[in-house]
Amino acid sequence: xxxxxxxxxxxxxxxxxxxxxxxxxxxxxxxxxxxxxxxxxxxxxxxxxxxxxxxxxxxxxxxxxxxxxxxxxxxxxxxxxxxxxxxxxxxxxxxxxxxxxxxxxxxxxxxxxxxxxxxxxxxxxxxxxxxxxxxxxxxxxxxxxxxxxxxxxxxxxxxxxxxxxxxxxxxxxxxxxxxxxxxxxxxxxxxxxxxxxxxxxxxxxxxxxxxxxxxxxxxxxxxxxxxxxxxxxxxxxxxxxxxxxxxxxxxxxxxxxxxxxxxxxxxxxxxxxxxxxxxxxxxx
Amino acid sequence: xxxxxxxxxxxxxxxxxxxxxxxxxxxxxxxxxxxxxxxxxxxxxxxxxxxxxxxxxxxxxxxxxxxxxxxxxxxxxxxxxxxxxxxxxxxxxxxxxxxxxxxxxxxxxxxxxxxxxxxxxxxxxxxxxxxxxxxxxxxxxxxxxxxxxxxxxxxxxxxxxxxxxxxxxxxxxxxxxxxxx
Numbered sequence: 001x002x003x004x005x006x007x008x009x010x011x012x013x014x015x016x017x018x019x020x021x022x023x024x025x026x027x028x029x030x031x032x033x034x035x036x037x038x039x040x041x042x043x044x045x046x047x048x049x050x051x052x053x054x055x056x057x058x059x060x061x062x063x064x065x066x067x068x069x070x071x072x073x074x075x076x077x078x079x080x081x082x083x084x085x086x087x088x089x090x091x092x093x094x095x096x097x098x099x100x101x102x103x104x105x106x107x108x109x110x111x112x113x114x115x116x117x118x119x120x121x122x123x124x125x126x127x128x129x130x131x132x133x134x135x136x137x138x139x140x141x142x143x144x145x146x147x148x149x150x151x152x153x154x155x156x157x158x159x160x161x162x163x164x165x166x167x168x169x170x171x172x173x174x175x176x177x178x179x180x181x182x183x184x185x186x187x188x189x190x191x192x193x194x195x196x197x198x199x200x201x202x203x204x205x206x207x208x209x210x211x212x213x214x215x216x217x218x219x220x221x222x223x224x225x226x227x228x229x230x231x232x233x234x235x236x237x238x239x240x241x242x243x244x245x246x247x248x249x250x251x252x253x254x255x256x257x258x259x260x261x262x263x264x265x266x267x268x269x270x271x272x273x274x275x276x277x278x279x280x281x282x283x284x
Numbered sequence: 285x286x287x288x289x290x291x292x293x294x295x296x297x298x299x300x301x302x303x304x305x306x307x308x309x310x311x312x313x314x315x316x317x318x319x320x321x322x323x324x325x326x327x328x329x330x331x332x333x334x335x336x337x338x339x340x341x342x343x344x345x346x347x348x349x350x351x352x353x354x355x356x357x358x359x360x361x362x363x364x365x366x367x368x369x370x371x372x373x374x375x376x377x378x379x380x381x382x383x384x385x386x387x388x389x390x391x392x393x394x395x396x397x398x399x400x401x402x403x404x405x406x407x408x409x410x411x412x413x414x415x416x417x418x419x420x421x422x423x424x425x426x427x428x429x430x431x432x433x434x435x436x437x438x439x440x441x442x443x444x445x446x447x448x449x450x451x452x453x454x455x456x457x458x459x460x461x462x463x464x465x
Binding site: 012013017020021023026030040041042047050123124125127160196257 | 341
């Protein structure tokens with residue numbers, strides 16, 4: 001016993017160092033499962049408040065840019081709407097149908113989206129896993145695992161929520177992959193290799209599919225993102241000889257360096273879907 | 285102003301500089317000229333570097349752990365910064381002993397600074413620990429050695445900018461604290 005106490009006294013610093021390092025390693029290991037604690041994240045109310053105060057100062061310098069991007073988005077949405085308005089409904093022979101629930105010929109909803117706006121109060125692009133802090137939290141209806149998109153493309157997924165703030169793991173993260181598709185419906189995965197914040201990589205595309213420079217890549221309905229949100233534009237294709245696949249380099253649709261406002265998308269039918277999908281995973 | 289209070293204020297100040305200014309540098313295009321990896325200067329180890337000579341190692345460890353976790357909370361990187369900061373807090377006393385001509389106990393109630401160490405020893409001391417800190421941090425963050433050249437380039441670029449910022453900090457703020465004390 002005495003020897004033990006002497007040993008501890010002699011190597012107290014080394015032991016303390018090792019204990020604290022082990023605590024750090026446990027903390028790192030826990031965040032890698034994406035279920036880290038909310039207290040030690042930028043969704044924490046004190047840290048969120050500080051970022052908000054800073055953003056209030058910097059906010060005005062970006063207003064011009066933000067105005068332009070909002071105008072561009074408005075134009076895009078108006079063009080999309082115009083496609084629905086050009087039909088002359090008077091000459092249309094289709095009869096208005098009364099939708100009967102349970103009738104197999106009617107359209108079945110598989111998703112029900114609710115969009116909430118939020119402002120980006122902190123942002124980063126330099127780490128391997130980049131986080132964005134938003135000025136909306138549980139009090140405004142934000143929950144974990146909601147999708148976050150910007151006016152131009154995808155942004156990420158909510159991972160930590162406090163009352164007034166939430167932090168989003170952006171798609172610029174080596175531990176998050178997004179299911180994506182090309183124009184012709186070929187499905188693959190888009191991931192980030194951790195280097196440049198404006199470049200992402202799409203994998204698992206067979207070589208026989210001809211992809212040109214400038215093709216767009218959209219999200220699929222498989223992921224938690226809403227369907228057909230722009231992921232990026234192809235600018236380089238690299239064929240891989242050994243497995244007959246090709247690697248597509250994309251320019252991200254969202255400019256992650258100056259993303260200022262985002263939409264948090266809630267899919268009201270997601271809970272039902274993920275419950276079903278999880279129950280299948282359990283059986284395996 | 286007492287030494288603990290001054291160090292506490294310095295801690296808050298350095299964390300604010302780190303979080304509100306230096307972390308935002310990467311959001312500008314010139315942080316990445318011609319496909320260079322995104323680098324980020326971490327000056328918060330300076331808080332550990334400037335603690336008084338007589339701080340015991342366990343005190344350094346605990347302060348390093350707390351400051352690392354503070355930065356971790358800001359950057360959502362739970363544990364990575366703390367891991368790297370602990371290492372430099374543990375090695376600080378040994379590095380100082382190796383660099384200084386006299387025993388550490390002879391510098392009663394003084395802190396490492398350019399004034400009592402001289403520019404070259406202080407820069408060697410801070411550069412060594414900063415490079416160590418950055419190597420551990422980026423290695424833990426990347427967690428693979430597939431892309432060794434990229435890792436080394438990132439460590440180098442970040443260390444160089446960190447040392448530049450540390451020199452700038454010292455030039456800006458040491459004279460004032462020397463006058464006050």
